[in-house]
């Protein structure tokens with residue numbers, strides 16, 4: 001009896017979403033009066049996992065793809081009461097593959113802790129944040145994949161045992177190349193996002209956007225037309241048909257706030273909008289708004305934030 | 313592709329004295345979900361149990377539109393057949409017809425209410441097992457329930473290679489090279505066909521998307537739309553209730569000349585910096 005959590009690592013250290021997952025598992029396990037088993041490919045940093053709630057850690061060389069990892073995880077789940085997976089790019093393949101292989105019932109895009117445990121009920125985002133759905137997980141293995149940064153982290157330490165095992169998992173395909181943009185904050189997990197739209201007039205004007213992101217330790221994003229015209233890479237496109245984000249802070253500059261854009265960003269905790277047009281629909285979805293020209297406001301904001309950072 | 317079609321094609325290719333060095337004929341399945349238009353105002357029925365479909369226009373899931381266009385590109389390059397499929401009730405047929413008008417060759421509808429992802433995945437799996445597709449194209453996500461589940465489930469059940477968030481795909485002989493978005497970057501995979509992808513913008517570009525023309529619309533009417541009865545599976549999840557997110561409090565406007573005030577509010581009030 002246990003709650004199993006998959007702990008993803010990132011270049012040898014754990015992702016923040018992994019601690020959030022461990023903490024989620026601990027809180028769920030407390031409701032069930034059971035222990036947390038963390039499964040990881042990483043062979044160091046165990047104390048961190050214990051601090052966030054892992055009672056027992058199984059270290060195993062992981063398969064390279066989500067499919068292979070799902071097969072491995074499933075073999076550890078024979079008497080598990082639940083599984084927690086962070087909704088990262090990898091987690092988004094592992095969750096459904098695990099559910100299909102091992103007769104699980106899965107909630108993706110989950111934004112709450114379990115509301116009840118028998119059956120497991122949770123809230124999840126649907127209709128691109130225009131709706132919140134409550135669902136019951138009726139299968140014999142409830143699996144919860146949550147939106148990173150939507151649950152938060154609580155430190156409740158677990159006991160401290162570890163074990164190494166070899167578990168079989170097939171990848172079915174070969175990875176030939178991996179490119180990670182170095183030194184940049186990854187968008188889906190970012191705590192702050194600076195995003196700009198067609199109001200910026202051209203790609204040459206993104207310097208101030210990157211500067212602002214830099215001061216805030218934020219990821220950069222853009223509206224869909226901006227990536228369609230090729231001013232910015234597709235991987236920065238946020239919205240209903242792009243990456244969905246839910247950072248603590250989302251700053252939208254020169255973006256009108258079309259319904260499809262809002263659908264992917266409205267879950268952000270605090271939204272700041274800078275737009276020359278006082279009637280821009282984005283202001284209705286914002287917490288703070290400035291009617292003004294980005295070319296004047298943003299450099300001033302960068303200076304003000306720098307001053308704030310030095311002072312604090 | 314089944315052996316017989318392959319054989320016939322090679323035979324034909326020999327006759328015309330030309331044997332192409334790539335797959336000469338691709339049998340492609342494009343899985344289409346039927347979703348509210350992206351501009352739709354979403355409301356739920358008074359009891360909160362389901363979406364209120366009043367006033368909503370349904371469309372091909374945008375991710376699947378990229379997938380369908382990719383299928384057209386592959387067919388144009390290698391020859392082949394494009395089957396579009398939906399698991400859903402009669403109301404989804406206009407969406408399938410639209411996919412035919414854009415260029416699908418035939419459509420299949422499996423007649424069951426797509427209540428949960430595993431139900432849909434099992435129906436699609438049964439269909440895929442009894443037909444020999446070289447490539448199964450799904451979208452990364454349906455924009456209605458935002459499941460991101462169906463394609464990985466089918467891939468797991470059929471033990472087929474799977475590239476999620478796929479933004480690039482090239483086919484050479486029986487080998488596919490797929491590029492996926494991963495957190496903070498990209499990964500490239502090499503797999504033997506058949507494979508499954510969960511596609512998005514990037515497998516083709518926005519400008520490549522096709523709007524059905526009059527000829528397409530006319531010919532779609534006579535293209536086959538096969539109706540299959542479901543094998544009926546138990547679902548694993550049950551939707552209990554929908555609510556709308558709490559409305560935002562009114563926006564606080566700040567003078568453009570006073571960005572220091574914004575910094576103060578972000579720090580003291582929003583605790584965002």
Ligand SMILES: Cc1cc2nc3c(=O)[nH]c(=O)nc-3n(C[C@H](O)[C@H](O)[C@H](O)COP(=O)(O)OP(=O)(O)OC[C@H]3O[C@@H](n4cnc5c(N)ncnc54)[C@H](O)[C@@H]3O)c2cc1C
Pocket residue numbers: 196197198199200222223224225226237238239240241242253254255256257258259260261264274275276277280292293294295350374
């Ligand atoms: C099926 C479908 C899916 C879509 N999915 C998405 C999606 O996922 N994400 C997305 O973003 N869009 C999406 N869209 C597009 C969406 O409808 C809008 O067209 C798009 O979001 C507009 O981008 P924008 O705000 O950058 O540009 P615009 O609408 O052109 O707005 C530019 C804004 O900049 C302001 N501005 C101009 N100059 C300045 C200045 N100097 N300083 C400050 N402000 C200035 C203007 O007042 C205006 O509000 C989708 C559309 C469709 C049909």
Ligand SMILES: Nc1ncnc2c1ncn2[C@@H]1O[C@H](COP(=O)(O)O)[C@@H](O)[C@H]1O
Pocket residue numbers: 342343344345346373375376397398399400426429432449450451452453454455457458459460461462463
């Ligand atoms: N009812 C359905 N019929 C056919 N294909 C579907 C259906 N639901 C989902 N899909 C496919 O699976 C993809 C991901 O959907 P989902 O798992 O619902 O987010 C979609 O883009 C479609 O390609």
